[in-house]
Structures are given as structure tokens and as C-alpha cells.
Amino acid sequence: xxxxxxxxxxxxxxxxxxxxxxxxxxxxxxxxxxxxxxxxxxxxxxxxxxxxxxxxxxxxxxxxxxxxxxxxxxxxxxxxxxxxxxxxxxxxxxxxxxxxxxxxxxxxxxxxxxxxxxxxxxxxxxxxxxxxxxxxxxxxxxxxxxxxxxxxxxxxxxxxxxxxxxxxxxxxxxxxxxxxxxxxxxxxxxxxxxxxxxxxxxxxxxxxxxxxxxxxxxxxxxxxxxxxxxxxxxxxxxxxxxxxxxxxxxxxxxxxxxxxxxxxxxxxxxxxxxxxxxxxxxxxxxxxxxxxxxxxxxxxxxxxxxxxxxxxxxxxxxxxxxxxxxxxxxxxxxxxxxxxxxxxxxxxxxxxxxxxxxxxxxxxxxxxxxxxxxxxxxxxxxxxxxxxxxxxxxxxxxxxxxxxxxxxxxxxxxxxxxxxxxx
Amino acid sequence: xxxxxxxxxxxxxxxxxxxxxxxxxxxxxxxxxxxxxxxxxxxxxxxxxxxxxxxxxxxxxxxxxxxxxxxxxxxxxxxxxxxxxxxxxxxxxxxxxxxxxxxxxxxxxxxxxxxxxxxxxxxxxxxxxxxxxxxxxxxxxxxxxxxxxxxxxxxxxxxxxxxxxxxxxxxxxxxxxxxxxxxxxxxxxxxxxxxxxxxxxxxxxxxxxxxxxxxxxxxxxxxxxxxxxxxxxxxxxxxxxxxxxxxxxxxxxxxxxxxxxxxxxxxxxxxxxxxxxxxxxxxxxxxxxxxxxxxxxxxxxxxxxxxxxxxxxxxxxxxxxxxxxxxxxxxxxxxxxxxxxxxxxxxxxxxxxxxxxxxxxxxxxxxxxxxxxxxxxxxxxxxxxxxxxxxxxxxxxxxxxxxxxxxxxxxxxxxxxxxxxxxxxxxxxxxxxxxxxxxxxxxxxxxxxx
Numbered sequence: 001x002x003x004x005x006x007x008x009x010x011x012x013x014x015x016x017x018x019x020x021x022x023x024x025x026x027x028x029x030x031x032x033x034x035x036x037x038x039x040x041x042x043x044x045x046x047x048x049x050x051x052x053x054x055x056x057x058x059x060x061x062x063x064x065x066x067x068x069x070x071x072x073x074x075x076x077x078x079x080x081x082x083x084x085x086x087x088x089x090x091x092x093x094x095x096x097x098x099x100x101x102x103x104x105x106x107x108x109x110x111x112x113x114x115x116x117x118x119x120x121x122x123x124x125x126x127x128x129x130x131x132x133x134x135x136x137x138x139x140x141x142x143x144x145x146x147x148x149x150x151x152x153x154x155x156x157x158x159x160x161x162x163x164x165x166x167x168x169x170x171x172x173x174x175x176x177x178x179x180x181x182x183x184x185x186x187x188x189x190x191x192x193x194x195x196x197x198x199x200x201x202x203x204x205x206x207x208x209x210x211x212x213x214x215x216x217x218x219x220x221x222x223x224x225x226x227x228x229x230x231x232x233x234x235x236x237x238x239x240x241x242x243x244x245x246x247x248x249x250x251x252x253x254x255x256x257x258x259x260x261x262x263x264x265x266x267x268x269x270x271x272x273x274x275x276x277x278x279x280x281x282x283x284x285x286x287x288x289x290x291x292x293x294x295x296x297x298x299x300x301x302x303x304x305x306x307x308x309x310x311x312x313x314x315x316x317x318x319x320x321x322x323x324x325x326x327x328x329x330x331x332x333x334x335x336x337x338x339x340x341x342x343x344x345x346x347x348x349x350x351x352x353x354x355x356x357x358x359x360x361x362x363x364x365x366x367x368x369x370x371x372x373x374x375x376x377x378x379x380x381x382x383x384x385x386x387x388x389x390x391x392x393x394x395x396x397x398x399x400x401x402x403x404x405x406x407x408x409x410x411x412x413x414x415x416x417x418x419x420x421x422x423x
Numbered sequence: 424x425x426x427x428x429x430x431x432x433x434x435x436x437x438x439x440x441x442x443x444x445x446x447x448x449x450x451x452x453x454x455x456x457x458x459x460x461x462x463x464x465x466x467x468x469x470x471x472x473x474x475x476x477x478x479x480x481x482x483x484x485x486x487x488x489x490x491x492x493x494x495x496x497x498x499x500x501x502x503x504x505x506x507x508x509x510x511x512x513x514x515x516x517x518x519x520x521x522x523x524x525x526x527x528x529x530x531x532x533x534x535x536x537x538x539x540x541x542x543x544x545x546x547x548x549x550x551x552x553x554x555x556x557x558x559x560x561x562x563x564x565x566x567x568x569x570x571x572x573x574x575x576x577x578x579x580x581x582x583x584x585x586x587x588x589x590x591x592x593x594x595x596x597x598x599x600x601x602x603x604x605x606x607x608x609x610x611x612x613x614x615x616x617x618x619x620x621x622x623x624x625x626x627x628x629x630x631x632x633x634x635x636x637x638x639x640x641x642x643x644x645x646x647x648x649x650x651x652x653x654x655x656x657x658x659x660x661x662x663x664x665x666x667x668x669x670x671x672x673x674x675x676x677x678x679x680x681x682x683x684x685x686x687x688x689x690x691x692x693x694x695x696x697x698x699x700x701x702x703x704x705x706x707x708x709x710x711x712x713x714x715x716x717x718x719x720x721x722x723x724x725x726x727x728x729x730x731x732x733x734x735x736x737x738x739x740x741x742x743x744x745x746x747x748x749x750x751x752x753x754x755x756x757x758x759x760x761x762x763x764x765x766x767x768x769x770x771x772x773x774x775x776x777x778x779x780x781x782x783x784x785x786x787x788x789x790x791x792x793x794x795x796x797x798x799x800x801x802x803x804x805x806x807x808x809x810x811x812x813x814x815x816x817x818x819x820x821x822x823x824x825x826x827x828x829x830x831x832x833x834x835x836x837x838x839x840x841x842x843x844x845x846x847x848x849x850x851x852x853x854x855x856x857x858x859x860x861x862x863x864x865x866x867x868x869x870x871x872x873x
Contacts, residue, residue: 242737257453
């Protein structure tokens with residue numbers, strides 16, 4: 001009960017936070033962290049899940065799983081709607097280069113995490129879980145949050161770097177989801193894993209490359225069928241808002257439910273379905289985008305709350321060490337290497353602030369981690385799925401705090417510079 | 424043709440996924456998707472042959488439910504219960520929004536008189552009919568007088584219930600407006616308020632007479648009063664909040680509406696004890712009060728909110744009535760159909776007779792109101808809950824007669840649930856009120872444009 005009430009409260013907060021009245025507040029750095037970053041929801045979730053308070057039991061959290069699957073399907077659909085057939089024509093070279101650089105660096109980070117995970121979590125070299133942790137945290141490293149206006153001193157001023165940050169963020173989410181889906185298929189749940197404690201401990205740690213092709217084909221098949229069906233039904237619904245909503249909700253539930261039941265990631269199936277839909281002729285896609293975007297903030301907040309509820313806040317010391325290592329890698333890669341590239345095109349006086357933009361973790365990382373905990377549970381002595389989720393939360397939070405600090409220092413430095421010039 | 428094609432495609436896709444990969448126990452989310460899409464499409468098909476869409480939703484639910492094809496499992500229905508509660512809250516908001524005080528100003532006494540006379544006469548007709556039919560009713564053959572009396576009381580009381588959900592759904596989906604729509608809505612809603620009290624008293628008497636004498640005391644009435652007043656007050660608070668949001672923030676209204684209904688449904692889950700009686704807040708009543716407050720106090724400011732509620736209503740109806748249909752067990756119909764059909768016919772006669780007498784006694788002269796009794800024919804959510812309460816209050820071992828009577832009642836409710844909307848659609852069509860709201864809005868828009 002407390003859980004569902006909290007969910008309602010969070011959705012209500014999300015609504016208020018996404019309203020026009022709060023728009024200006026969300027444009028401040030602190031406001032962006034609290035509202036756009038969703039840390040209020042994550043914090044509430046963590047608070048509710050504390051054993052000492054005994055407010056929410058794990059059984060109650062699992063009652064939310066259908067809603068979470070639905071929300072993940074919805075998010076996936078939103079990501080997929082970017083994938084228009086003619087998109088490559090409009091992608092500037094700078095964006096593609098930045099994207100390639102980010103992917104390459106994420107791969108490099110994955111190797112670093114693989115080394116650190118083996119050493120700190122005491123996993124042997126060939127252990128599938130070691131590979132899984134490295135690959136998963138590496139995928140979470142891809143991209144950054146699109147929100148950048150809160151970092152700027154003059155948000156009204158048009159800036160190429162802002163567009164670059166946003167567009168790369170959008171495109172990177174597609175790559176991140178594709179790789180995330182591959183991870184699902186590559187690291188299979190062994191048959192009969194639920195039987196016996198030993199088997200359960202190794203859940204999610206069997207490498208099964210033969211599944212990639214099969215899993216991906218099934219995902220594409222479901223997505224294509226659902227996308228085509230959705231398009232057909234949307235045309236049947238016509239201009240009627242109620243009928244349109246039936247189609248949207250029904251199809252999202254259908255793909256999310258099918259993905260859930262078949263052990264496919266709802267995020268990936270949703271994205272592929274979105275990609276199919278956006279490339280079919282007709283105008284319903286515009287309406288679809290509008291409705292999906294309207295629910296974006298509440299949906300994100302609900303996922304953040306669930307992330308807080310599912311995470312295990314008591315991380316072992318070695319896991320914190322991995323978190324620290326990933327944060328350092330992130331700062332080195334995103335702030336120094338990628339930030340440098342973005343800052344080159346930044347308006348005068350905002351170069352330091354644009355350095356910070358790619359440091360913020362992509363919100364999709366949290367959704368991917370929640371999806372991993374629900375559909376691909378890991379219960380190993382070295383690390384559990386819930387602990388991995390907490391690691392993602394911790395990385396995102398610390399990065400946001402670093403950004404706040406960086407912005408404050410950057411602003412102070414700029415003021416001093418301009419003071420000197422004037423003086 | 425396109426609708427049939429779409430229906431075949433949805434069923435085909437769902438069947439393919441289920442047979443090849445998903446399996447019988449499946450996923451609840453998948454079942455929701457399947458139910459909503461199939462119900463919507465079959466509803467469209469029903470509309471093509473001039474049947475209410477709602478009948479289509481119910482039929483799809485029954486066919487897909489655990490007792491026919493088993494595409495939706497019993498556990499899945501249980502886990503979707505929250506969706507039903509949410510739907511009840513949404514229906515309550517719509518119903519509240521339809522009740523405008525300016526329409527009933529000056530006729531509160533007459534309306535009260537009509538409802539009172541209707542309830543009393545209906546109780547007498549149904550109660551008398553059951554009493555007379557006792558010798559030919561198999562389930563009452565072995566019953567002693569006390570058990571028969573209590574069964575009669577409970578059966579007659581539940582037949583008073585109408586279905587505000589069906590009435591609201593029909594009126595909104597047909598965009599009907601006029602005296603018949605208004606009166607049916609008022610009757611269905613207000614009658615259920617009286618019914619809550621009547622049923623609690625009848626059930627307490629039943630428990631007291633048939634064994635558990637300690638359950639009937641003054642505390643029961645106090646608990647009912649707390650439940651009613653508490654629900655109304657909380658609904659008022661909620662109405663203030665919703666109106667404030669619609670006025671000040673006014674963004675994401677669809678999501679806000681669903682979130683609000685979710686919250687109202689959740690409040691209904693909270694139980695507390697008053698004078699050793701278990702009490703919970705009534706979501707329908709809360710939503711009704713909130714809707715009434717918004718419509719009558721901040722009508723202009725909340726107009727956009729009500730429009731968004733209407734646009735949200737179709738998926739909610741598909742799910743709610745689909746789930747209601749899924750509870751239908753044809754084997755009960757096979758077993759009890761003569762008695763259930765008899766009870767349903769008796770109730771129908773009672774509705775017609777009580778409204779005819781009631782309208783005459785209270786001086787309502789509008790010809791359109793003659794069809795109001797058909798609007799009260801459908802039974803759904805409230806009645807089903809009341810039957811469930813009867814089943815839970817008397818065990819099968821000790822009170823087999825009451826249990827069987829409840830099964831007959833349940834079957835009669837399903838008959839009314841399927842046939843009632845068809846009757847109401849005919850009545851609305853005959854009164855000429857179908858589509859009148861749309862025409863009125865067009866006229867108003869035209870005038871304002873001019």
C-alpha cells in the first residue's frame with residue numbers, strides 16, 4: 001500500500017515538476033539535478049526500502065513488476081521514434097565522430113572495469129559474471145543526459161554545442177539499447193537455474209553467443225508485427241483521442257508483456273517497435289510522439305522510484321571501489337576527452353560549463369539497470385543485480401554532484417575573469 | 424471489414440505469441456494489452472450493428488476469461504484488480520461531473536420521493552415474487568423459514584443496485600444529453616448511496632439471525648456513517664486539489680487524471696476499525712464528490728480536466744468491462760438459468776412498475792422519463808461486490824442455501840449486465856438523446872465563432 005501511494009505521490013510530484021510554473025526552477029543546476037535527474041524519486045525509493053523502516057516488503061515490490069515492464073516498453077518506444085529512415089542524411093560529421101569516440105571510449109572503459117571487477121570483486125579471469133559486469137557498466141557509460149540548458153549561463157543564446165550535446169545524447173541512447181539487448185542474449189539464464197541454490201547463484205552468468213541471433217530475430221519479429229499492427233490500428237482509430245489512447249496503451253502492453261514473457265528486454269523490443277512505426281507512412285506518428293512525450297516525466301519518475309526501491313543500498317566496500325573507479329574513468333573520458341571536443345564550439349564564456357555536459361549519466365542507464373534486475377536477476381556471492389543497480393545509482397549521483405561543483409567553480413572563475421577584464 | 428480484419432490480426436498475433444513462446448500462464452501486461460485491444464475492436468464491431476460497445480467489451484472479457492477460452496487466467500484477473508478500482512474512480516469522477524446542481528435545484532424533495540418510492544416498491548415486488556415462488560424454487564426446498572427470510576432479504580436488497588458505471592459509460596460514449604440521461608444518472612448514483620446503508624443493515628441482520636449475533640450493534644451504523652461521511656469529505660478535499668491543479672498548472676491532464684484516479688483507488692484500499700467494525704473509504708463516493716464539487720463550483724476552470732477525463736475513458740472502459748465479463752462463468756448459467764432468468768425478469772418488472780408508480784406519485788410528467796427504468800436495468804461492479812460480501816459472510820458448510828442463492832443472484836447479475844446496456848441503448852435512441860451533447864457543443868461553438 002505504502003508503495004503504491006508513494007508511486008502516486010512521485011507521479012504527482014513529477015507532474016508538478018514538469019509544469020510550466022516549475023519550468024524556470026528546473027532550468028537551474030540544482031533544480032535540474034533534483035527534478036530532471038529524478039534523485040527525489042530515487043531517494044524516496046531508497047528510504048522506503050530500508051529494512052529498518054519496514055515500510056515496503058520485497059513481495060510488494062514484485063507486485064509492481066507489470067507496471068515497470070509497461071514503463072520500460074514505453075521508454076523503449078520513445079527512443080525508437082528517433083530512428084527515421086532518413087536520419088543519417090541529417091547527421092553532421094561532428095556528431096558521428098563524437099558518437100564514435102564515445103563508443104570507443106566506452107569500450108575502453110569496459111576493459112578497465114573488467115580489470116577492476118576481477119581484482120576488486122575477486123572474480124577469476126574467465127568468469128562470465130566478470131564479463132557481464134564490465135559489459136553492463138560499459139553500456140551504462142555510453143552517452144549522457146540531453147539536459148544541458150541548466151548548465152548554461154545564457155540559455156537563450158543559440159549554441160552549436162548545445163545541439164551537439166542533445167543530438168549525440170539521443171543517438172547514443174539507440175546504440176546503448178542495442179548493446180544492452182545484445183547483453184541480454186549473450187549472457188543467458190541457464191536452463192533450470194531456478195532449481196537449487198548453486199544454479200541460482202550463477203543466474204545470468206552463462207555466455208551463450210548462439211542466442212544473440214535468435215533473440216535479436218525474435219525481438220525484431222515481435223517489434224515489426226506490433227509496429228505494423230499499431231500503425232494499422234492508429235489509422236482505424238482516426239481522430240478520436242480515446243481510441244488512439246486505447247491503441248497506444250494496448251500495443252505498448254502487448255509488446256512489453258510479450259517481451260517479459262519471452263525473456264526479451266522490453267526496452268529493446270519497444271525501441272525496435274518505435275523504429276518500425278516511425279518509418280511507416282501517415283501522420284499518426286506525430287500524435288504518438290506528442291502523447292509519449294507528455295507522459296515522459298511521470299514515467300521517468302516512476303522508474304526512478306522503482307530503481308530506489310530495488311537497489312541494495314548496503315554495498316560492500318569493494319563494490320564502492322569499483323564505483324569510484326568508474327567515476328574516475330567517467331570524469332577522465334567524458335569531462336576531459338569528450339568535453340574538450342564539445343567545448344571547442346561553445347559560446348564565449350561557457351566553454352568550462354560545456355566541458356561538464358557529457359559527464360551527466362544518461363537517464364536510460366537507470367532504466368536499463370531496473371530492466372536488468374527484473375528480467376535478468378543475478379544472485380552471486382561477488383555481486384547481485386540489486387547491488388549493480390545501486391552502483392549505477394551511485395555513479396549517476398556522484399557525477400551530478402561533480403557537475404554542480406564544477407558549475408559553481410566554473411561560474412566563479414568566469415566571474416573573476418570578466419571582473420578582471422572590466423577592471 | 425477493416426475492424427474484422429484488425430480483430431483477426433490482434434487475435435492471430437496474440438495466439439501466435441502465446442502458443443509459440445509465451446505459454447498459458449503468460450504475463451499480466453500481455454493479457455491487459457490483448458484484452459484492451461480485442462475489447463475495443465469488438466466494441467467497434469458491436470456499434471456497427473447498433474449494439475452498445477460496452478456489450479462488446481463484456482463479451483470479449485467473457486470469451487477470453489478463465490471459464491471459456493482461458494486466455495486470461497484467474498490470477499491475472501486478481502492482479503488486474505487495481506485497474507478495476509482505478510476505473511471505478513474514473514467513472515465516479517465522470518458521474519460527479521455530470522451532476523449539475525442547477526438541473527436539480529428546486530426538485531430535491533421530488534427526486535428524494537422518487538428514489539424512496541422506487542426502492543420501496545422494488546423491494547416489495549422482488550421480495551413478494553421470491554416469496555410466492557418459494558414452492559417452485561429448488562434451492563429453497565430444504566430451507567427453514569429463518570434462512571429463507573434472510574436469503575429473500577439479501578436477494579431483494581441486491582436487486583436494488585444499479586450500475587452507475589454502465590450508465591456513465593453509455594451516456595459518455597453516446598454523447599447523450601437530456602432529461603432521460605440526467606435522471607438515469609442521478610437515480611443510479613443516488614440509489615447506490617442508499618443501497619450501501621440498506622445492504623449493511625440487511626447483512627448485519629442476516630448474520631445476527633443465522634448465528635453470529637454479536638455482529639449487529641449500533642456500531643455498524645456508526646461505521647457506515649463514518650464510511651459515507653469520510654468518503655465524501657475526502658472527496659471534497661480531493662476535488663479542491665484537482666481543481667487547483669487544473670486551474671493553476673493545467674499541464675499533462677491525461678496523466679494527472681490517471682494519477683488522481685490511482686490515488687483515489689489506493690485510498691479505498693486502506694482499512695480501519697470503527698467500534699469494532701471494519702471500515703474502508705469508498706472510491707466511487709470519493710470520486711463522485713470530487714467530480715460534483717469541481718463541476719458545480721469551478722465549472723469553467725475544470726472544463727479542460729473533464730475533457731481529458733473523457734478522452735481517457737475509452738481504454739479504461741475496455742479494461743474495466745472486459746474484466747467484468749471475464750468473471751462470467753457459463754457453467755453457473757447452465758446450472759441456475761431458470762431461477763436466474765426468473766429473478767432477472769422479476770427485477771425488470773419491479774423496475775418498470777416502481778418507476779411508473781414513483782413518477783406518477785412525485786408528479787414527473789416528461790414523456791422521456793418513461794424509459795428511465797431501463798437505464799437502471801444493467802448491474803455490474805457494485806452488485807458483484809455485494810454478492811461477494813454475501814459469499815464471504817456465510818460459509819458453504821453452514822449456509823448452503825445462502826451460498827446457492829448468491830450463485831443464482833450472480834448469474835442474474837450477469838444476465839442483466841449483458842442485456843441491460845442493449846435495453847438502455849434502445850431507450851436512449853427512442854428518446855432522441857443520442858448525440859445531443861455533441862450537437863449542443865457544436866451549436867455553442869458555432870454561436871461563439873459567429
